[in-house]
Structure formats: structure tokens, C-alpha cells
Amino acid sequence: MKEHETLEQRLQEQGVSRRSFLKFCAAMATMMALPPGSASAIAAALAKVKRPSVIWLSFQECTGCTESLTRSHSPTLESLIFDMISLDYHHTLQAASGFAAEQAREDAMKEFHGKYLLLVDGSIPIKDGGVYSTIAGRTNLDMLQEAAAGAAAIVAVGSCAAFGGLPNAQPNPTGAVAVSDLIKSKPIINISGCPPIPAVITGVLAHYLTFGALPALDDQGRPKAFYGETIHDRCYRRPFYDQGKFAKTFDDEGARNGWCLYELGCKGPTTHNACATTKWNGGAGFPIEAGHGCLGCSEPKFWDAGSFYTPLPAPAADVTSAAKAAAVVGAVAAVTVGAIDRGKKTLAQQSREKITVEDLKGN
Amino acid sequence: MEQEMLLWVRGTGLQIATAVFVIGMVYRMLHIFMLGRKKSLAEARGSEWSGGFRTMWKRSFVTTKLSARGNFTVIAGLIFHLGFFVTFLFLSQHIDLIRAVLGFGWPAMPRGVIDIAAVLSIGAMIALLVHRFIDPVKRMLSDFQDYLTWTLSFLPLLTGFMLLREIGFEYITLLTLHIASVELLLVIAPFTKLAHMFSTFIARWYNGAVNGFKGIEI
Amino acid sequence: MTISLQNGINTLIGQIDAPIASFFSSCVHCGLCADACLFYTETLDPKYTPIHKLEPMRRLWQQEYTFWGKLMQKVGLSKPVTDEDLAEWEPLVYDSCTLCGRCSMVCPVGNDIVYMVRKMREGMVASGHAPEGLKGATQRAIELGSPMGLNINTLNAQIKHAEKDTGLTVPMDVEGADYMMVLSSAEIADYPEIIGAVTRIFKQANVSWTLASDGFEGTNSGIQIGSSDLAAEIVGRIVHAAERLKVKFVISPECGHAFTALRWEGPNLIGRPYPFKVIHIIELLDELRSSGRLKTEGVDETRMTFHDPCQMVRRGGVVEQPRNLMHMVAPNFVEMPDAGVQNWCCGGGGGVSANHRAEPLRVKVFSRKKEQLDAVNAKTIVTSCSNCRTMLLDGLENHHMDTEVIGLTELIAEHLADNAEGKAS
Ligand code: SF4
């Protein structure tokens, strides 16, 4: 494998002008909410970096994350950023297959040991020794541990890799877990979402390339620049929420008037993601603009939080049966203890001695 | 963690709290009846039932002339209870919950009304607490339970108000705190004077029944 | 020894019933009941808060009948009710409560506090914590037949006077009469005019009535001290006499507690319904009025007001009747503030008047009544309870007020229509 050239050289080879490169850097800076002057700094830094080796491992996943990334329209920032890295292994995208593919992975791991960036999508099943998902006869668990050992950092792409996602949902038959549940010794950055916003993936990569370090993360390991606010915080329907104006069905007048989707199950208030600002499909819009509430896809356990269409205040479990059973228990207890207490009362009444006039005398 | 905690309070936590509340309340209310009451052998001059039901309703409004401290208690108490019920029963988010559990709901009140009710209720509660400290009668009657139940009734109001305006914490944190505070209230209510939310109607009925039996219109 | 802490505790545990459990479960410590009680309003001493008077009983309820209370008791964290506690509470339960029932009307959660005080007294007697004055009165009631120590000879002497004054015979032990009249000690001793008054009224209205030589005393100290055992014995005499004379009605005198004892508690005390009905004299007079059998002539222009005896009005439901009667003869009848079911106690009911220790407190709290009277500025207070009457006279004297106090029955008798036979010559 030849030594990676710098990004500048590579872009020049591809005929990308310096002007559009600077535009890209400026866009990156805004997206990550960096101070105004930083665009040129990014440009300078990016120009000099050598394209690092990236290994992308896909485990228990649906390929939605890869789709999200590759289906974005070109020429876009997303496609640009992929020119900045050397994607040495991605079993869906790469041309090679079978032994050749695995060989490429092992070569890259050896050559760039301690320097390559490991991207993971999909969760890792660990039940029964991890037999529920294997690649080339090796379990995901095994492969992850091996690849993680030589990685400079790990990027968990999508909610499955970040939090366990769909495979981890109740009853979790494969014992699926997140990358961070298994790997403790490497820096991990979670880019959650089902799928994650492509611009966020590239944005994080750009940040890593520019500054050589991971961006500031929230307590879920997500970059604050993209996950610092909730959908609800930046939702354009928010004024309706504050006024208590809610659509009750998907086709009532409220829905046509663009009122808040809270009562239709929108999870925007508890979901941290950049959809409302970064938007999807090249900035075309985001789900709420299409009239559908947020599913909460970038949050842990979102599959287990009840129906997507039940409003947030609704119980996430069956309280009615609990209440009915409790009523029976309470009634039985009351009757039992009540009978005992009634007996005690009768006994007290029986052992009470009658007052006679003699008792008023004396003292 | 936050999502898990929210999920827990919306799920298992709510189930536990509901179960404890229902067991406790059913137990306490039925246990009251289990202690029995002797039927009067005197000749009735009126009906126990109508007297009982009349007082159940009418005692919600104290009409006796009272001193300044009494009037304060009645008015602040009324504002607190009204505010509490208005926010509890007429905030759209609460109706969502009720609809999810019972299968039916009713129209919500405008947010402005809810806000006013909540603020008045919170204000009345604080005033009542201060009064509990300074009024000699209340101070003498009060014990630990009074302050505990005050706190537990106050927290849902406070966290609910903060949640509506996202004051201090994130929505998810406030929502979790709000639900948790309600669950705490549910768990403790049956075993404290908060049981009056049901037993007051039994008490009023018995009180009114005595008068009804004697044919006294009170 | 019958009198013991244990007997008191047993009694109290036996007294706690569903209503009491609901009351203690509901109390929110709002302190409103204090505002209803004249012992608090006139002293501003928080210990006179009605619900506080029941603290030992509440503790027993908690320890015996609640989940936490039982648990606390098991682990030894609860404070058992001691003789000292009961001794400390004795003045609260007896001296500062007239069983007026005003607190029961105010409590927002609906606690019938007076219902509990009445029952609490059962435990107080059984544990030996009743006031001396009440013990003496009850003892006399049992042994001599009347708390004031009067006997049939005293009554006979008063009857003679009445017969002389009215020229009418006062019927005694007439079997088969419709009505049997019962009197209160205070009437026999201090207001014997009542005998002549009812004799004349019944003559005019043609009521078939009698007194009973073995059942003339209505005052029931047993109720006031709070001993059902003794109260049953006292009320039993009236029941016995009424059954012996086969009357249809027993007339309760102008005495509030006698009415409560006879009308509401009596059948429960003796454990069976009466074969006769009980009617308050004021109820009967109003019935006679509305059926046209009671006729008055002339009016008294004096500015008058009416003091509601707690047991007859608030606790007895005879509210409109006295007012109907007042309007017959008193054109200048004015109601005092809080009149009717909300009226304030004279301060001497529920055995307080028989309890010498309570006297200074009773005199002090009369200020409430004085305030009410000052507000209407009446020349005469009419009432229909001989105990209230004595308390009013006493209070007025203490406050140097020259207001007249008179019984309602007498007021009516004074204006009995002239065509009535047997008008005093
Ligand atoms: S639609 Fe969802 S995110 Fe938007 S305001 Fe309503 S609840 Fe919040």
C-alpha cells in the first residue's frame, strides 16, 4: 500500500479548486459552531494532513448508516470528506471480497497500527460467545476487539454501534451491545441516529483531521456541536407547543396548520440531534417538516420507549393491570387486617369493666 | 442514563408507584369501614344518606365566619387545591396521560390559564408553609409529616412548572424529575395525612350523616 | 379496680369506630377548628384547638389501627398513652369543651370533632380522669335521682306553688296520658315557673299530659361525664316511667343536654328503640302553634334576641321552631350575629357548668357571647335551655350587663290568649 498523499495533492489531482475547498472549510466551521476565523485554520490544517487510514467495520446493522452517507447528493461536503480519507476496509463499499477483503483489513491494521481510525456501525452480539453475527467465520466481538487494539480512536456510527440500537431492543435475543460497552481503553465518539445525519459523520471526521483530536463530547459520548440541543429546542413548531396548540391526528386542522406534533408522539423534547438545524437530504428538510414527529432515534433505548405514536407523558408500561391487581391485594389486606383489628376491638370492649357509681367515689 | 431513567419512571417506576398507591389507598379506605359503626336505635328525623352526601359536597366551602387566620387558611387552601386540580386535570400533557390510561379524555385549558393556576397554587403553598411556621395553632399541631407532605405535594407543582418553561434543566431531566416527584407523592400518600384525598369524603359523609339523621340542614 | 389506665385504654380502643378512623385519617392540621371554638377564640391559647383535645385518642388510634403505628409499636418507637397524658388532657377534654359541636361544622375535611370528644370522655372516666365536680353531680344523679340533689319532695313542693298560682292541677303519674313531661334540675330548683307555664299552655291546647314521680329528672350527668353505663341508668328511669304510664310521647325539657340524652342517645344507651317518641318542648309548642291549638294575645315590644342552645339547635335540629314562637309575641325580635346553627355556646354546656374547676375559664370565654349581645343590643335574651339561662345570667352579671334572661316557654305562657281557661286570677 503506497504512502498516503496529502489532501491538497489529492484534491488537485481530482481538479477540485482551492476556492471550493475553502468554501467547504467555512461550511464545516459553521456547522461545528466554531469561531468565525477558524475556516482558514481548518483549510491550512486540512491541506497538510495526510489521508489517514480508516477501517470501517459493519456488525449487526441494516446498512442504513452507510446508505445515509452514500446517498447524499454530490458534490457535497460528505463526498468531499471521503476524499480526505483512505477507506481501507468497508465490506459493503469495497470492490474486493472474500479473502482479499479480509487481507486488506489485516494489512491496513498492521501498517497503520496505532494510527488508523476505526469506524463501526451495527451492534455487537455477545450472547453465546457472539455466534449470532460472524464475518469470514469470525465473530463481530472478536473482530472488534482485534481492530480496536490498534485504533487511534473509534467512531461508533449510528445508534446501534453507539447504544445497541434495534438489536438491543427488548428482549434482545442476541445480547447485542454497543461498542462502548466492550471497548474501554480507546477514545470513542458516538454519532448516534438511526441513521445518523451524513453531514454529522463528515463533520466529525473533518474535526478529527483538522485538530487531530476528538471534539467535545456530551455524557453519551456524542459531539456536543451536533447533539448539544434537542430537536424540540430548535423545532420551528415550538411556538405552537408553547401555546398549547397540538395536532390531534395526522390530517386534522391542527396538522394542516402545522401545529406541534407532541400529542402524536413526537419525541423531539427528549431527543438530542441536529436534524432541526442541519436537516436532511442536502438541507431539504427534516421529519417534523414533513409532518411526522421525531422518533427519538438518536437516543439510547428509543425502540423500547413505547409506540412512536404515544405521547411522551403516556406510561411506558401497563399501569392499568398493575392498578387492578393492586386493588385486589389492597382489598384482601384490608379485609384480613380489618378482621383482626375488629377482633381486637371486640376484645377490648369485652374486657372493659363497667363503670358504677362506686367508681366515682374515693379519690 | 437519562433515557433509561425516563423510561424507568414512565414504566416500571410508574407501575410500582401506582401499585403502592392503589394497595395503600384501597387498604386504608376499606380498613376504615372494617372498624364498623353502630346503627343508631333512635328514631330518625331525616336521612343519613342525603345529609352525608350534602356535607360531602358542601364542606368544600367553609362558610362559617372565621378570624383573619382562618380566612387566610381557607382562601390559600382553596387556591392551592383549585390550582392543583386545574393544572392536574386540564393541562394538555396530563390529559394525554389520562387518555392513554383510561381511553378517554377531555379538552385542555389554554396554557395561559394553566400558568396562572400553577403560579397561584405554588404561591398559596408557600404562603401556607410560612403560615404553618408562624401561626401558633398550626405550629402546635404540626409534626414531621406535615412538612414531608408539604414538600411532596410541592415538588410536582414546582417541577411541572419548570418543565413547562424549561427552567434550570433540560426537558428530559425535568420530565424525569416531574414524573419521579409524582411517583414519590403516590407512594407516600396512602400512609400520611394525604390519605385525606379520599378519606375526607368518608369523614364528611359520617359528619353529614349524623346531622342528616337528626334532620339538621347544615 | 374498675378505674384504671388499662380500663380507660380498653374503653378507648373499643370506642374507635369507622367515623373516628376516617376523622383521624383526614385531619390536615389546618387549625381551622380552633376558630370555631370559643375556648380558643377567647383565649388565643393554641392548646384549646379542638382536635388537639383528642391527641391521646389519636395516638391510640394510630398505634392500634394503622400500619405504621403498629410497626412503630413493634419496634418500640411509639409513645404509649400514660396516666400522666390523660391527667394532662383532663382539663382540655372537660373544662374547655362544652360539646357544643361548632368545630364539627367548620372542619374542612369534615371531622366530627365533638363526636370524638364525647367518646374520649368514656375513656377518661374509665381511667379515673373525670373532674370532681362532674363526678359529684353524676353520683348524686344516680344515688339521689338528680345531679343537684333534688328529689320528688322538692318537685312536689314546686308543683304545689304552681297549682296555687294557676289554679290548675298538675297531673302526676297519669296512666295513659299522651305526653309525659320531663324537667331539668335547674328548672325545678331555679325556674319552677316553667311548671305553671306548661300547665297553662297544655290546658289551653288541650294536651293530655302528665309528670312521673319516678322519671321527672331529664338532666343526664352520665352523658356529660361521658359514661354510657351511668347515662343508661339515668335515662332508664325515664324510659321505665314512660313505659309504666304507657305514654305516646316524652317531652324533653328546656335543657339541651337532656334533649340529646333522651332523644338521640337514649335508645342506644339502653340498647333498644323506645316504644314512645321524644319531642322537645319547643318542638311541641311549635306544633301546637301551627295546628292552631296554641294561641297568644298581645305582644312584648321589648327588643329581644334568642340564644340558641347548642344541643337543641345545632346538635338537635330544632332551629326554626323557637323563631316561629318568638315571632308570635316579640315584634322586636332581632337575631344576633351567627344566630341559628352557627350560634356560639353559652360556655357552660357539656358538664362545664357542673365543673367548678372550669369556672374561671368559663367566665373568661363568655366574652364571645357578650360581643354577640353587644352587637344586637337587646333588652331581653330569650333561650330554651335552663342551663344556658343560668350561664347567661351568670355571664351578664360578671360583665355588669343589665339584660334580662327568660325562657321561651314562659314567654309564650305570659302571652297565652285570654280565653284560655285557668288563667291566673
Ligand atoms: S413537533 Fe416535536 S419537536 Fe417540534 S415543538 Fe412539537 S414536540 Fe417539540
Ligand code: SF4
Ligand atoms: S427527527 Fe428524530 S427520529 Fe427523525 S432522524 Fe431526527 S432524531 Fe431521528
Ligand code: SF4
Ligand atoms: S365542641 Fe365546642 S367547645 Fe368543644 S371543642 Fe368543639 S367548638 Fe370547642
Ligand code: SF4
Ligand atoms: S379543622 Fe379539621 S382538619 Fe383542620 S385541624 Fe381541625 S380537625 Fe384537623
